[in-house]
Amino acid sequence: MRKALYILGQLNDADVQWLQRHGTRRSLGDGEVIVRAGQPVDAVFISLDGALCVTLGNGTRLAQLGAGEFVGEMSFVDTAPPSATVAALGRASVLEIKRTDLQHRIDEDPGFSSRFYRALAIFLADRLRAANHRLGQGEEGDLRGDAVIEDELDDTVLDTVSQAGERFHRLLAALSGG
Template sequence: MRKALYIFGLLADADVELMARLGRKRKLAPGDVLIKQGQVLDRLYLLLDGHMDVDISGLGVVATLSSGEILGEMSFVDSAPTSATVRALDEVSLLELRKDELEARFASDPALGMRFFKAISVFLAERMRSTIARLGYGGAASLASEELLEDELDEGLLDNVAIAGERFSRLMRLLADAPEA
């Protein structure tokens, strides 16, 4: 859930409502593959509930994701084939957002596009910091790490934590009765 706070802290209330309207709710059973390594992906996923493993050929499982994570974000940004296979560990609930539908909205509302891509950028930066820290390079710490001092956190991010949590909760309420794709 902590990762969702980075994203929803930078979006507006209307953006969250738009995501709920545009998105399709999906469920996966344990063992189901959502993304295959090397696949060209035309959508983005928000993990609402459950756990998923990220497996890279030749390396094995490199991460286990939980509620609030974004999947397919790198391919969404650069349109390159996916870099990992993502598989459900247990029953999973996702919000699927199609790239073409989001891009059409960004074209008509550039401010929405700016907020969305800034949120993705902050999310990717956090993921990169976590990876660097896990690999032991340069003693870097992630925003999710307890190693950071309070004054090292971005003040804007801290101010938005409560708002972000409420936005994620609102998205969950809006999707509660949504039909599954």
């Protein structure tokens, strides 16, 4: 759910309602692929429930994603084909937001555009720091005041965590008809 905290924490309530209205809830069966390595992605996805597995072409498992995770954001930013495949682990559901709809919203609403790209920048910066740490570029146990430790939320996110969680739960309720 960490991605949801970054993304939904930077968006406002109207932005999240737009995602709900323009997205399509999609139920996935076990092994169903939503992103295939090397093939263009025409949407971004928010995992609503269940689990998604991220693997490289050689079968190496990179991650397991749960509810609230965003998928396809990197290919949205730079349009390069994805380097990994994302498939359902068991039954899962996602909110699918078409690239064309999202791009139109970004082009038409500078406020949304600013909030959306800021959220992606914060998330991707955190992902890069975590990857560097895993690769040994960060010192184990570094407790400097400005160091961000893996699984620690920085102040930018902490201020919006509660609001982001509430937005995600409202999104789930609305998509479930409740």
